[in-house]
Amino acid sequence: MSHNAFYTKNLSVYYGEKQAVRKVSMEFPNREVVALIGPSGCGKSTFLRSLNRMNDLIPAARIEGEVWIGGDNICDPNTDVVRLRQRIGMVWQRANPFHKSIYENVAFGARYHGTRNRKELAALVEQCLRKTALWDEVKDRLHQSALALSGGQQQRLCIARSLAVRPSILLMDEPASALDPVSTAKIEELIAELKKDYSIVIVTHNMQQAARISDKTAFFFLGDLIEYDDTQKMFTNPTRKSTDDYISGRFG
Amino acid sequence: MRAKTIDRIATGVIVAVAVLIMAVLASLIGYLLFRGLPHISWHFLTSFPQAIKAGGGIGPQLFNSIFLLVLTMIITIPLGLGAGIYMSEYAKRGPITNFIRLVVEVLSSFPSIVVGLFGLLVIVNTFNLGYSLLSGALALTVFNLPMMVRLTEQSLRSVPQEQKEAGLALGMSRWKTITSVMLPVALPSIVTGTVLAAGRVFGEAAALLFTAGMSSPRLDFTDWNPLHPTSPLNPMRPAETLAVHIWKINSEGLAPDAGEIAAGASAVLVITILLFNLGARWFGRVLYRKLTASK
Amino acid sequence: MNLPASEVRSAPAAKERRIPKHLAEEWRGRTYVYLCVLIMIVTIFSIVYFIASRGLAPFISHGVSVSEMMFGLEWRPDGEPAVFGALPFLFGSFSTSLLAAVIAAPLGLCASLFMTEIMPKLGKTVLQPGIELLAGIPSVVYGFVGLSVIVPFLRDVFPGLGVGVLAGSLVLSIMILPTVTTVSTDALRSLPRGLKEGSMALGATRWQTISRIILPTLLPSLLTGVVLGIARAFGEALAVQMVIGNAPHIPHSLFESAATLTSIITLSMGNTTSGSLHNNALWSLALMLLLMTFVFVFVVRMLERRVKR
Numbered sequence A: 001m002s003h004n005a006f007y008t009k010n011l012s013v014y015y016g017e018k019q020a021v022r023k024v025s026m027e028f029p030n031r032e033v034v035a036l037i038g039p040s041g042c043g044k045s046t047f048l049r050s051l052n053r054m055n056d057l058i059p060a061a062r063i064e065g066e067v068w069i070g071g072d073n074i075c076d077p078n079t080d081v082v083r084l085r086q087r088i089g090m091v092w093q094r095a096n097p098f099h100k101s102i103y104e105n106v107a108f109g110a111r112y113h114g115t116r117n118r119k120e121l122a123a124l125v126e127q128c129l130r131k132t133a134l135w136d137e138v139k140d141r142l143h144q145s146a147l148a149l150s151g152g153q154q155q156r157l158c159i160a161r162s163l164a165v166r167p168s169i170l171l172m173d174e175p176a177s178a179l180d181p182v183s184t185a186k187i188e189e190l191i192a193e194l195k196k197d198y199s200i201v202i203v204t205h206n207m208q209q210a211a212r213i214s215d216k217t218a219f220f221f222l223g224d225l226i227e228y229d230d231t232q233k234m235f236t237n238p239t240r241k242s243t244d245d246y247i248s249g250r251f252g
Numbered sequence B: 001m002r003a004k005t006i007d008r009i010a011t012g013v014i015v016a017v018a019v020l021i022m023a024v025l026a027s028l029i030g031y032l033l034f035r036g037l038p039h040i041s042w043h044f045l046t047s048f049p050q051a052i053k054a055g056g057g058i059g060p061q062l063f064n065s066i067f068l069l070v071l072t073m074i075i076t077i078p079l080g081l082g083a084g085i086y087m088s089e090y091a092k093r094g095p096i097t098n099f100i101r102l103v104v105e106v107l108s109s110f111p112s113i114v115v116g117l118f119g120l121l122v123i124v125n126t127f128n129l130g131y132s133l134l135s136g137a138l139a140l141t142v143f144n145l146p147m148m149v150r151l152t153e154q155s156l157r158s159v160p161q162e163q164k165e166a167g168l169a170l171g172m173s174r175w176k177t178i179t180s181v182m183l184p185v186a187l188p189s190i191v192t193g194t195v196l197a198a199g200r201v202f203g204e205a206a207a208l209l210f211t212a213g214m215s216s217p218r219l220d221f222t223d224w225n226p227l228h229p230t231s232p233l234n235p236m237r238p239a240e241t242l243a244v245h246i247w248k249i250n251s252e253g254l255a256p257d258a259g260e261i262a263a264g265a266s267a268v269l270v271i272t273i274l275l276f277n278l279g280a281r282w283f284g285r286v287l288y289r290k291l292t293a294s295k
Numbered sequence C: 001m002n003l004p005a006s007e008v009r010s011a012p013a014a015k016e017r018r019i020p021k022h023l024a025e026e027w028r029g030r031t032y033v034y035l036c037v038l039i040m041i042v043t044i045f046s047i048v049y050f051i052a053s054r055g056l057a058p059f060i061s062h063g064v065s066v067s068e069m070m071f072g073l074e075w076r077p078d079g080e081p082a083v084f085g086a087l088p089f090l091f092g093s094f095s096t097s098l099l100a101a102v103i104a105a106p107l108g109l110c111a112s113l114f115m116t117e118i119m120p121k122l123g124k125t126v127l128q129p130g131i132e133l134l135a136g137i138p139s140v141v142y143g144f145v146g147l148s149v150i151v152p153f154l155r156d157v158f159p160g161l162g163v164g165v166l167a168g169s170l171v172l173s174i175m176i177l178p179t180v181t182t183v184s185t186d187a188l189r190s191l192p193r194g195l196k197e198g199s200m201a202l203g204a205t206r207w208q209t210i211s212r213i214i215l216p217t218l219l220p221s222l223l224t225g226v227v228l229g230i231a232r233a234f235g236e237a238l239a240v241q242m243v244i245g246n247a248p249h250i251p252h253s254l255f256e257s258a259a260t261l262t263s264i265i266t267l268s269m270g271n272t273t274s275g276s277l278h279n280n281a282l283w284s285l286a287l288m289l290l291l292m293t294f295v296f297v298f299v300v301r302m303l304e305r306r307v308k309r
Helices: A044-050 A081-087 A102-112 A118-131 A135-141 A151-163 A181-194 A207-213 A231-236 A241-247 B002-039 B042-046 B059-090 B095-109 B112-126 B133-157 B161-169 B174-203 B242-252 B258-292 C021-055 C057-061 C066-071 C087-118 C120-136 C139-157 C165-189 C193-201 C206-235 C238-244 C261-271 C277-308
Strands: A006-015 A018-028 A033-037 A061-069 A088-091 A169-173 A199-203 A216-221 A224-230
Touching (some): A018 A044, A018 A224, A044 A169, A044 A199, A081 C021, A118 A135, A181 A207, B002 C087, B002 C139, B002 C206, B112 C277, B133 B174, B133 C021, B161 B174, B174 B242, B174 C021, B242 B258, B242 C238, B258 C120, C021 C057, C021 C277, C066 C087, C087 C261
Parallel strands (some): A088 A169, A169 A199
16 A cells, blocks of 8 residues: 555544444545445444544444555544544535635635635635636626626535645535536536546445446445445456446445 | 393303403503603603702713613523523432422522522622622512523423524534524524513512612713713613613602602503503514514 | 745744733633633632631521521511521412412423423423523512512412412412423424324323323433422512512411511611621522522432433
8 A cells, every 4th residue: 555545444434333434445546436326324424524533423323444545544533633634625515615705615625724825715716716617607696706606616626626725636425416408518527627736535326327427336235345446347347246226326 | 031130140240340450550550651751752751860850851860871781681690591401401300499480480480589688688798799780680580580590491391392402413513403403493482572571670669779779870861981980881880770760760759740750650651651662562473583584 | 925835834933932812812812711710619619618708607606506596486686685586588489489389280290291292383392481481580570479479369368368388379379380381392303203193002092101201211301490489489578478468477278478588687687787697697698599509500400300301
C-alpha cells in the first residue's frame, strides 16, 4: 500500500446491538469514482458516513476496524476529526446550503480555514463556482440567499462549498436522487469533471447512474460487501449471483 | 335520538364556555382600556408621581421598567443561550443531563415571590447590592433564565440535522458549527420567544418588591452620568417599576386619583405587552424572511 | 492558488506546536456553556440553602416547634409570647388554589375541546390567541381588575366585604386558565387520528366519542395541566394579596377575609427587621412555598410518566 492510499480494513459499524456494516475492506483508487450500490438498508450510506466519522453524531453508533487516509487511521480515537473532515468533502441527498448568501456559503468554510484575504477569497469563490458550472447562473446575485436557488443549483452550490476547503476526497450520498432529470444530468457531468482532481465515493440507488459515472462499483447487501470490481465488469459479467440478480433488477 | 340530543347539549355547553372565555377576555381588556385610556396622556406618561395630590404621572416608573428589562435581558440572553446550547448540543444522555433538566424544571416552577426573597437575602443583603436596578435584574434573570434555556434548546433542536452535518463536514469545530451555522437558522424562533419572555419580565412585580425596591430617588432626567445617584442610568439606585407601582398605589395609594392612576398604568402595561406579543410575531417573521431570503 | 488537492494528503498537523485554532475555540465554547450550566446549578442550590437556613432558624434557635408552626391556628408575632401558627395561611393557600383549579379545569377542558374537536379553525384564529393573551397579562393587572370589579361585585351580591377566598379563587382561575388549556390542547392534538375516526365510523356521536374515547385517554394530561395550574396559583403573590383581605385566620365562609402564605410574606417582609423571630418565621413560610414547589414538580413528573406509558 502506498503512503497516499485510501482504504478500509475490516470496517464494521454497529447501531447499538445491530451490526450495520460487516468487516468491509475496500481500496479507493486516487482520482477515480467509486459507486456504492445495493438495496436500501444494506449499509452503504452507513459505510460512507464512517469514512469521515460522521457517524460520531449518532450516539448509539460504534465503529470497529480501520480506515486509512493519507497515512492516518482515522478510526483512532485520538484522530482530530475536525482536521480529518477538512480533507474530505461531503454532499448529501437533500441539498443543505447554509442559511446565508451564495457567496458566503462558499467563502465561509475557506475563511474559517485561513483564507482571510478578500481578493484571494473572492477568487476562490469564483473558482469553485466555475468548477461546479454555477458561476454564470449566479454571478449577478452572489449576495442573495442561497435558499432562493433551485434544488439542482443548491446541490451544486453544496459541492462548490465543499471544494472551497480544498479536500482531496469527496463523499456523495445519493446526490442526485432528489433532483429532476436535467439537474441530475448536470450533477453527473460535474462528477465526471471533478474526478480529474478528486477521489470520489458516491452512494446511489440508481444502477444506470452507477454504470454511467463510476470507474469501480461495490455492491453491498445486508451489511456485507458482496462484490467490488471495475464497473464495466460488474455490469456485464459479475462474479457473484446476487450481484447479477440485483443489477438486472430481480430484487432490491 | 337520545344520544343525539346529549351530543347537541354537550356541544352547546362547550361552545358556550368558549364564548364565555372570550367574553371575559374582551371585558377584561375593554374594562382596562375604558377606564385607563382616558387617563393616558403625554403628561401622564412623562411626569413624576404625586404622593398625596392628584395629577401624578408614571414617567420614572415607565423608564425604570424599560431600563430594568434591558438590564435583565443583557444578563439573561448570554446565560440562557449558553445553557441552552449545552442542553441541546453538548449534553450526553445520562444521569447528569437528567439532573440538569430537573434543575431547569424546578427553577422555572419557583414562585416569583420566592425568587424575590432569594434576591433579598443573597443579592441585596449578602452581596450588599442594596435595593437596586441591578439586584432586580439579577432576580429577574433567575426567574427568566429557565424559559430562555428551554427556548434555545428547542429552537436548536428544530434545526435540520443536515445543517449541522454540513458545518461539521467542512471541517469546522462543533462550537463554530453551532454558533455560525445552527444559531442563525434558529434565530427567528429564539427572537420571537425572547420578546415574549421580555413581555413577562415587563409585567413582573413580585420578584421586584424586595430587590429593585418600592421607591425611586427623585430622578434628574438631565443627568445621564450612570455614576450619579439620581441619574436615571445609575444601575445601583432603587427603582420602582410600573407593575410594582400599580401594586403599591392599590394597596397604599394616598393620592385622590389613585384608582385612575392604577387604571391608566394597567392600561399602559397591557398595551405594552400586547405590542410585545404582536411585535414578537412580526419580528420573527421578518427575520425569518430576511435570513432565508424567501421574498 | 492550487485549488485542486490532487493527492490524498496527510494531515498538516505535525508542523505546528501550539494548540490548533479549532481546538482552542472548541475548548473556549465548551467552557462557556459549562459555566452557564454551572451558574444555573449553583443558583438553585443557593436558593434552597439560603432560604432553608433562614426558614429553619425559628425551629432551631428560637424553640418554635414544627407542629406549632404547621397546625397552630394563631399568628400573633407581636404578642407576649409571640405565637406563630401558620395553618390559616396554609389553609388560605390551599383553598384558593384548589378552588381556582376546580373553576379553571372544566373551563380549560371545554376550551381545548372547542379548539381541537368542535371548531378548530375558529379556535386557532380567535380562542388560542385570546388564551395566550390571558397568559401574558401581568398579575398586578389581574389584581387591580379583581379589586375594582370582582370585589365590589361580590360585595353587592353576597354578604361580607367582597374580599376573601372566593375573590382570590376567581382571579386565580382566570390566571391559570391558559396553563390548563394549553397543556390539554397539546395532549388532544397529539392523540392519534385513528382513535377518533374509528369511533365515529362505528356511528358514535361526537360527544360519545369525546366522553368515552378521548377523555379517558386525556385524563393524565388534563391532570398535569391542572397540577401545573395549582402550582402557579399556589405561588402567586400579588394578585391574591390584593383581593383576599389579608386577615390571619381561617375564614368561615368564602366571603370572609383570609390570607395566604404569599400574601403574608408580601405584606410583612418589608416591615420586619432582618434576623428577628418574626422575620425568620416569614422565611419559614417561604421555605414551605419552596417545598411545595418540589412537591408539585414531583407530582407533575409522575403524571407525565403515566402519559408516556
